[in-house]
Structure formats: structure tokens, C-alpha cells
Amino acid sequence: MHHSGRTFAVDLNGHSCSCHAWDLNGIPCLHACAAISWFHGNPEDFCDAVYKKEAYLRAYQPMIMPMTSQDQWMKVNLPPLLPPKYHKQPGRPKKTRKQAVEEPKLPSNPYKLPRYGIPLKCANCGGEGHNRSSCKDY
Known part of the structure; x- marks a missing residue:
């Protein structure tokens, strides 16, 4: 079968395709469905047996009875369940909490202005694009 500029080999007897999607699940x-429809077949006949209605009915054949309400449960003389005990993890605690991905990043110093978007200006000659340390006029 040809699809999006590539060629795929479909084996209807072996239930496999060279894209390996049919082999996996x-x-x-879609390549196998095109090959099946070319031979006027039904794609449902080529599905694995676990996806058919008979397998579903076989899995749920023994009746699963619904549970009664909690006040009708049998009383057991065991202590009540408790949460697990707290165990302090080793290592130094973090100074700041981990922020979520969608949370905006706060600057480390809120009083300092960012440098991006502002052109460099030389303090020596007043020209733009360089600073005092790389000035040619000094």
C-alpha cells in the first residue's frame, strides 16, 4: 500500500503490516483496512479476538454482585486503619518551593531592571553598541 509517499507491506494472512501498528494493538x-477493502472484506473479521463481543461477555460471565452499604458490612475486631507514620526525608530542606510550569517567573531582585531591550551605551564617548571597556576612543 502507498501512503504519504511511503510504501507499506500488508500481510492479511499473518495479520501484520510493515508500519507495525496492527502488530502492536x-x-x-489504515493500510490493512485499505488492503482488506480492496479484497471486499470486513475489517472487523481481522481484529484480534480480545476485541470481540464474545470475549467481553466471557470476561463478565460470572456475575459481580454490587456491594452492600457500609452500615451492613461485617464487624471485625481489628484496630482501625491509620495513615502511615511520617518519616523525615534526609537532606537539607529547599529554600524555595518548586513553582508550577504555568506559574510566572518572579525576578530574583524586584528592584533591578532587566537589561534586555535597552541598547548598550558607552559612558566614555556616549556612543551606542559598546561600553567603556571596549571603547576605541579611550
Whole structure:
């Protein structure tokens, strides 16, 4: 089969395709469906047996009875369940908490202005694009 400039080999008897999607999940990929429809077949006949209605009914054949309400449960003479005990993790505690990805980043010093967007200006000659240490007029 040709799809998006690539060629895929489909084996209908072996239930496999060279894109390996059919091999992985047991459901025919679009290349396999095209090959099946070319031979006037039904793609549902080529699906793995676990996806069919009979397998679903076989899995749920023994009736699962709903649970009764909590006040009708059997009383057991065991102590009540407690949460696990707190265990302090080794290592130094973090100074700041971890921020979420969508949370805006706060500057480390709120009183300092950012440098981006402002052109460099030389304190020696007043020209733009360089500073005093790289000035040619000094």
C-alpha cells in the first residue's frame, strides 16, 4: 500500500503490516483496512479476538454482585486503619518551593531592571553598541 509517499507491506494472512501498528494493538491499521477493502472484506473479521463481543461477555460471565452499604458490612475486631507514620526525608530542606510550569517567573531582585531591550551605551564617548571597556576612543 502507498501512503504519504511511503510504501507499506500488508500481510492479511499473518495479520501484520510493515508500519507495525496492527502488530502492536491487534486492530488493523489504515493500510490493512485499505488492503482488506480492496479484497471486499470486513475489517472487523481481522481484529484480534480480545476485541470481540464474545470475549467481553466471557470476561463478565460470572456475575459481580454490587456491594452492600457500609452500615451492613461485617464487624471485625481489628484496630482501625491509620495513615502511615511520617518519616523525615534526609537532606537539607529547599529554600524555595518548586513553582508550577504555568506559574510566572518572579525576578530574583524586584528592584533591578532587566537589561534586555535597552541598547548598550558607552559612558566614555556616549556612543551606542559598546561600553567603556571596549571603547576605541579611550
